[in-house]
Amino acid sequence: MTDLDLIDRKIVAELMRDATLPVAQIADKVGLSQTPCWKRIQKLEAAGVLTGRVALADPARLGFGLTVFMGIEAPDHSAEWRETFAKAVAALPSVMEVYRMAGEMDYLLRVAVPDMAAFDTLYKRLTDAVPIKNVTSHFAMERMKFTTAYPVDTRNR
Structure with missing residues (x-):
């Protein structure tokens, strides 16, 4: 629909x-x-157009002051590795979003953690759970724009 x-x-x-x-x-x-x-x-x-109704919260006020974008490079692209990876990220509540990408990185994760120590713990849990060829982490310094609302055209066509 x-x-x-x-x-x-x-x-x-x-x-x-x-x-x-x-x-x-x-x-x-x-x-x-x-x-x-x-x-x-x-x-x-x-029809699946509306997938849920949620309250949005300020991550910093909930104690999640560090946002990290992790680029993951897979060691292989087998169904077994993908399944293991999917289970590993599903088991980590601080992993907020996961995208399978085209280009230099295979997966992009958005992670919300309290601090660097918590990120290090998450990093170790993830890399212990599944073999990863390379991880590149980018730390957000400031959230300049955030929305969950898609720019739906509400004009008469």
């Missing part, structure tokens, strides 16, 4: 902005009554 109409795109945009909005308020913003709006939200969820 990637071909969303204008109303669906507006609903998705509103929910990405603030998932705590009551259905009545979303309906008003997108020009629907409450019941059809709720049915559309349910359809968007069933």
